[in-house]
Amino acid sequence: MACFGFCIFPRAAWAWNAEGHMIIAQIAYNHLDPQVKAKCDELIGVSLSPYNSNSTSNFVTAAVWADDFKSDLGTGSSHYIDLLFSLDGTPTNGVTLEDTNVVIAIRQDIAILQNPTASQASQATALRYLLHFVGDIQQPLHCSTAVWASKPGGDAGGNGFTFSNSSDWSNLHSLWDYGGGFLPNNISRPLNSSSQASLTSLAASIEADYPYSKSIGSIPDPMVWAVEGETIAQTNSYVGITLGGTPSTAYTNKAQATTRQRMAIGGQRLAKLLNTIFATNAPVVAYAALNNTNFSFSWGSVSGRTYRVQWKQQITDPTWTDLIDIPASNSLSCFSESTTATQRLYRAIVVN
Numbered sequence: 349m350a351c352f353g354f355c356i357f358p359r360a361a362w363a364w365n366a367e368g369h370m371i372i373a374q375i376a377y378n379h380l381d382p383q384v385k386a387k388c389d390e391l392i393g394v395s396l397s398p399y400n401s402n403s404t405s406n407f408v409t410a411a412v413w414a415d416d417f418k419s420d421l422g423t424g425s426s427h428y429i430d431l432l433f434s435l436d437g438t439p440t441n442g443v444t445l446e447d448t449n450v451v452i453a454i455r456q457d458i459a460i461l462q463n464p465t466a467s468q469a470s471q472a473t474a475l476r477y478l479l480h481f482v483g484d485i486q487q488p489l490h491c492s493t494a495v496w497a498s499k500p501g502g503d504a505g506g507n508g509f510t511f512s513n514s515s516d517w518s519n520l521h522s523l524w525d526y527g528g529g530f531l532p533n534n535i536s537r538p539l540n541s542s543s544q545a546s547l548t549s550l551a552a553s554i555e556a557d558y559p560y561s562k563s564i565g566s567i568p569d570p571m572v573w574a575v576e577g578e579t580i581a582q583t584n585s586y587v588g589i590t591l592g593g594t595p596s597t598a599y600t601n602k603a604q605a606t607t608r609q610r611m612a613i614g615g616q617r618l619a620k621l622l623n624t625i626f627a628t629n630a631p632v633v634a635y636a637a638l639n640n641t642n643f644s645f646s647w648g649s650v651s652g653r654t655y656r657v658q659w660k661q662q663i664t665d666p667t668w669t670d671l672i673d674i675p676a677s678n679s680l681s682c683f684s685e686s687t688t689a690t691q692r693l694y695r696a697i698v699v700n
Contacts (some may be wrong), residue, residue: 363427363484364413365525365533368611369548372483373411375615376553379560383648384387384626394472403537407479408547412537414480426453427479427484430493431578432502434565435586438495450490454481454570461625462567482621485570486614488585488606489524491577493523506585516595523595524585527611528603551615558612562652563700567624568617580606629694631655634680644684649676655700657683659692673699 364372385407392410399420406411418424429449432440460466460474483488493502494509503509505519517523526533536542561592584606588599595603636645647654654675658668672682674696683696 357625362491363487363525364527364607364611365531366415366537367531367533367535367550368527368607369411369415369480369483370408370535370547371531371550371554372611372614372618373408373479374506374547375555375560375612376479376618377549379562379616379619379623380557381623381626381653384623387626388475388622391468391472391475393493394468396469396476398472404476405538409537409539410476411426411483413476414492420648423453423477426450427481428490428505429485429574430505431491431574432493432495433578433582435494435496435664438500440499450481452571453477454485457481458621458625478621479490479618482618483614485573486579486610487524487579488577488610489521491574492581492585494581494586499668501685506581509586509589509591512592512594517595519656520585520589523600524603527607528595528600530604530607537690554608554612554615558609558616561615563620568621573617574597577656602631631681631698641686641688642684643687643692643694644682645678645694645696646682649679649681651676651678654699655681655696657694657696659694661689661692663693668695 377385388407392405392407399413399417401413401416404410404416404581414423414427418427427446427450429451434440455668457474457478460470461478466474489506493505495502499508504521506524507522509520511517511519511523516529517526525531536545537543539547554656584602588602631647632644634648637643647655652675654673656673656689657671659671660668671685672683674683681696683694
């Protein structure tokens with residue numbers, strides 16, 4: 349029976365290649381609310397000298413920034429978390445996590461972006477890291493390390509699971525970095541019209557298979573994502589492959605299909621996370637008035653989102669009563685009703 353624990357080993361920490369990270373970012377950018385998109389663009393434009401580059405100057409290419417400056421910034425172990433499992437029953441007990449991993453890094457970056465007192469430079473850095481790390485954690489071999497009798501210390505996320513010299517890839521990790529061949533890494537940076545068209549086309553082809561569904565929720569726990577990735581590694585990435593062999597066409601086709609799915613999930617998770625961080629604070633009331641028996645109020649809204657108006661009689665009442673859902677078509681939404689109540693409290697909340 350396979351078992352798993354937690355472990356991190358120093359290793360090369362490339363997840364998807366640059367192309368893969370940009371595809372995930374492009375999918376996310378396609379679904380950012382307008383206000384959120386403007387906020388992200390503003391933060392990406394902040395100078396982080398001496399860590400600036402023309403090749404990572406917009407939202408999509410900035411998803412590669414964390415890899416470009418990984419050595420300079422000493423953030424290698426923040427790109428992965430090795431959840432340890434055994435291929436042959438070799439014990440994995442007694443191994444613990446290092447102080448830094450991608451789960452911890454994502455939590456820290458979310459906290460910085462949620463902190464209104466954080467400096468703009470801190471938020472700009474956190475956003476660039478988040479663009480990358482949310483992509484990293486979707487790569488199954490950035491969430492896992494397999495052990496077996498001859499690898500009791502683990503294979504460092506597939507880096508130690510080597511293939512024959514005739515293989516197109518040196519090891520399992522590199523195969524998955526390139527999505528089994530789905531990611532040839534031929535999109536140049538900075539993006540020109542041709543490379544942007546290629547990127548847009550790849551993102552669109554993935555989204556055709558995995559359409560985006562708008563939703564609002566609580567901030568996710570990235571450890572749930574990591575455990576999901578480890579499960580995929582154990583049940584997919586290490587299945588149908590032989591140590592020292594050459595990956596079959598059936599295996600690389602499976603890796604390509606899984607890669608497309610993981611990129612769709614990564615882009616959608618990144619969009620929802622940023623929309624949740626930046627666009628779901630309590631709507632700000634712009635106007636409120638009582639004219640005879642008619643009460644009305646308006647609030648700043650995000651086009652395409654839906655807001656729910658609720659009421660209760662007393663501030664101490666434990667629950668709110670739903671009145672109506674109002675889809676926003678512009679930056680200002682309104683509600684009004686006739687009432688004879690001597691006192692009533694209203695609020696508008698985001699529902700999707």
